[in-house]
Amino acid sequence: MEQILAYFFTYKEAIFIIALSIFVGIEVISHVPSVLHTPLMSGANAISGVIIIGGIILVGHADTSTLSLELILGFFAVIFATLNVVGGFVVTDRMLEMFKKKKK
Amino acid sequence: MGESILELSYLISALLFVFGLKLLSHPETARRGNFYAGSGMVLAMFTTLLLHRDASGNGIALTNVWIILSALTIGSVIGWVVARRVKMTAMPQLVSFFNATGGAASALVALLEFPNADMGNYESVLVTILGLIIGSIAFSGSMIAYGKLDGKVKDITSGMMTYVNLFLLVTVVALSVYIMISGQTPEQLNWAIYLLLGISLFYGVMFVMPIGGADMPVVISLLNSFTGIAAAMAGFIYSNQAMILGGILVGAAGTILTLLMCKAMNRSLMNVIIGAFGANGAAAAN
Numbered sequence: 001m002e003q004i005l006a007y008f009f010t011y012k013e014a015i016f017i018i019a020l021s022i023f024v025g026i027e028v029i030s031h032v033p034s035v036l037h038t039p040l041m042s043g044a045n046a047i048s049g050v051i052i053i054g055g056i057i058l059v060g061h062a063d064t065s066t067l068s069l070e071l072i073l074g075f076f077a078v079i080f081a082t083l084n085v086v087g088g089f090v091v092t093d094r095m096l097e098m099f100k101k102k103k104k
Numbered sequence: 105m106g107e108s109i110l111e112l113s114y115l116i117s118a119l120l121f122v123f124g125l126k127l128l129s130h131p132e133t134a135r136r137g138n139f140y141a142g143s144g145m146v147l148a149m150f151t152t153l154l155l156h157r158d159a160s161g162n163g164i165a166l167t168n169v170w171i172i173l174s175a176l177t178i179g180s181v182i183g184w185v186v187a188r189r190v191k192m193t194a195m196p197q198l199v200s201f202f203n204a205t206g207g208a209a210s211a212l213v214a215l216l217e218f219p220n221a222d223m224g225n226y227e228s229v230l231v232t233i234l235g236l237i238i239g240s241i242a243f244s245g246s247m248i249a250y251g252k253l254d255g256k257v258k259d260i261t262s263g264m265m266t267y268v269n270l271f272l273l274v275t276v277v278a279l280s281v282y283i284m285i286s287g288q289t290p291e292q293l294n295w296a297i298y299l300l301l302g303i304s305l306f307y308g309v310m311f312v313m314p315i316g317g318a319d320m321p322v323v324i325s326l327l328n329s330f331t332g333i334a335a336a337m338a339g340f341i342y343s344n345q346a347m348i349l350g351g352i353l354v355g356a357a358g359t360i361l362t363l364l365m366c367k368a369m370n371r372s373l374m375n376v377i378i379g380a381f382g383a384n385g386a387a388a389a390n
Contacts, residue, residue, distance in 0.1 A: 014340065045328045082178070
């Protein structure tokens with residue numbers, strides 16, 4: 001018991017963020033109409049591209065004096081994450097554009 | 105100073121993600137919501153590039169900035185062109201493809217951060233391993249989902265598959281536990297981490313393979329929430345609040361969205377994943 005409490009105390013900030021983000025994530029989209037399922041999925045997919053920050057940090061502090069595995073694979077990680085972000089938001093925008101036209 | 109501005113910009117990005125997702129779920133405001141979420145991402149990207157400092161206080165060197173900028177440019181141009189040019193009917197598979205790239209990025213970041221993991225600290229190792237596993241499953245699973253929607257991959261079903269998948273899952277857990285408690289250095293565990301990567305990738309393929317084509321949107325939504333969770337795990341590696349919040353947000357919203365989509369089809373998630381038995385289940389749903 002004491003160990004569990006100590007664990008909670010050490011990671012309290014992370015646990016707070018997780019608990020509140022889950023709640024917000026559920027609450028924010030729980031009343032979405034079914035026509036918006038696909039655009040919302042696509043938009044959420046683009047947000048999951050936040051991994052790009054990780055890619056930038058990784059490559060940002062990689063040693064550039066030699067062509068290491070870290071640098072090469074990190075470079076690809078940034079490209080992949082950018083594809084996710086840019087492609088994701090542009091595709092969502094196109095879907096919603098189509099949606100608007102249909103409505104009129 | 106820079107540190108505070110960076111954290112502040114992460115807070116603004118996180119709020120823009122939440123607000124964007126909120127607006128995305130209403131027809132009139134959806135497009136604006138997408139724009140907000142996108143702005144949040146651009147803000148977080150550039151403040152990280154300009155202001156991020158490592159543990160010893162060094163900023164990102166100019167050479168690295170150029171390397172990152174060229175990767176960003178390549179990714180943006182390809183992403184933009186593909187997203188603009190693709191036919192309207194091919195959009196669902198494109199979403200799946202982009203989800204796959206996000207999963208691949210998460211898996212790569214976790215793989216490359218593993219050598220820096222603090223082996224004495226279980227949590228540090230655990231988030232790295234989880235990022236690797238979940239990211240690779242999201243990548244290979246989404247690629248198969250993309251192939252199925254594009255008509256390149258056929259459904260393969262076999263009664264054995266459930267057992268094979270169960271076996272793979274047990275292997276993944278066992279290997280993860282071994283990595284955590286073996287007490288060896290990351291270099292000594294190199295084989296284990298690559299084996300874990302391989303099995304996770306294979307599991308992603310096997311997981312999506314038997315699911316019928318008609319159920320793909322639900323599966324993509326589920327894999328999308330996986331990518332979010334993988335990004336959040338990477339967020340723990342860097343103690344980066346924007347990544348943690350964005351990732352968990354997508355993980356939670358994606359899971360609820362998956363359930364809503366199942367409900368709209370009058371199916372349960374379990375039914376889609378295991379009860380479907382591929383083509384038969386899909387036909388029944390139609």
